[in-house]
Amino acid sequence: MTPVTTPLSSAQVRARVPLAERTTLRLGGPAARFVRAATAAELVDAVRALDASGEPVLLLGGGSNLVISDAGFAGTAVQVATQGRRLDPLGDGLVQLTVEAGEDWDSVVAEAVSQGLGGLECLSGIPGLVGATPVQNVGAYGVEVSQVLTSVDLLDRRTGRVHQQPADALGLAYRTSVLKGTDQAVVLRARFALTSGGQSAPIRYAELARVLGVPQGARVPADAARKAVLELRRGKGMVLDAADHDTWSAGSFFTNPLLDDSTLTGVLIRIAERLGRHTEVPTYPAGPGHHKLSAAWLIERAGFTRGHRGPGGRVALSGKHTLALTNRGGASTEDLLDLAREVRDGVRSAFGVELRPEPVLVGCDLG
Known part of the structure; x- marks a missing residue:
């Protein structure tokens, strides 16, 4: 059966809607047209209608x-504003959480x-929507969505x-x-399998385990893990605050760069030549024959410090974390991209x- 396409009415569409205020960077020009989808059915109908017309679509969460x-x-631009959550028991101490794509992620985690459900607490404070x-x-902090999705x-x-x-x-x-x-x-x-009983997933991230005062692999109350993660993220400027x-x-x-081991060997030699052969380089296993390097570590060792400023001081590396490129007010997207190119x-x-x-x-693009 061919899916039915419902045309968009002119009442649904707004013109020249600013997008900067709908991003956490607060950068970017307007969308030529803008539609808000409050239900999954509205979202499906909007995308189908736009695809049928050949219109370029930007899904905005x-x-x-x-x-x-x-x-x-x-x-x-189609704003995904769908809402809804449902819990269903799976047995053996597991609960399935079903969430609509337009729900705020951190509200779902909270x-x-x-x-008393465990599995999402280490993903606290991440901005954006579930979809x-x-x-x-x-x-x-040692957890990926893939572990619970x-x-x-x-x-x-x-x-x-x-x-x-x-x-x-x-x-x-x-x-x-x-x-x-x-x-x-x-x-x-999306659907997630979470554990009942109020305990977190095993704490695998060394920094988080240290803050919680437990060995890596231990479980703690999920609310304690969430509180610790939020404090760590705030310290790195990773919890949204308009001020x-x-x-x-x-x-x-x-x-973080993912390298095969043969490439990694060459990179480590180059680091040793530049920084000294006794330099300790943080590497993390990432599957057979591969390791990850810390992008923040590389950025800092390449000479970029926290607060490093880009064009006109309108953009800068965060004063708390060198992985975040920030808008200091009055910036343009091109300012941000210039800083990204400089760091890269x-x-x-x-x-x-x-x-x-x-x-x-x-x-x-970065070019």
Whole structure:
């Protein structure tokens, strides 16, 4: 059966809507057209209608992972504003949490913790909406969404059909999935398997374990883990605060480089030549034959300090964390990209490592 396409009415569409105020960077030009979808059915109908017309579409969630060009977006931005949550017992101490894509992620985490459910607490304080979490396979403090995600409902834009996709078919890997970098599907809702009993997932991240005063691998009350994670994130300017320009960012701008072991050997030699052969380089196992390096460590050793300023001082590295590129007020997207290029090129020149941006770049690139 061919999916039914419901045309958008002129009453649904607004023109020349500013997008900067809908992103955490507070940067970017307007959308030529703008539609708000408050239900999954409205979201499906809007995307189907726009696809049928050939209109370029920008799906807009919390705007926490977007860098939008100064020219804005020439098509229609569809704001995902869908709401709804449901809990279902799975047995054996597990509970399934089903959440619509437009729900605020941290509010979902907070409610899960308050209901004594474990598994999401280390992902506290991450801005954005639920629908983006499987796309990015968001992660923090030793936990990734892939560890708790069971399935998503998707609108396949190639066929116009809605179907459920199991998590293991999403190609979830470090900060990526088969959904990232493509516009072929829209996440409508996600399902997570959480544990009852009020305990956290095992605390695997050394910094978090140290703050909690437990050995790595231990479990703690989920609310204690959430509180500790939020404090750590605040200390790095990673909890949104309109009064704090260090939080006017897209979070970590660069991903930690993932290198095969043969490439890593060459990089370590280059680091030793530059910084001294006794330099301790933080590396992290990332699957057979691969390791991750710390992007923040590389940025700092390449000579970029916290608060390093870009063009005109309108943008800067956060004063709390060198991975965050921030808008200090009055900046343009091009200012931010110039700073990103300076940092990327500096790390490449110093260590031969290519840093790659984590946010989605809309109408712009690093070149």
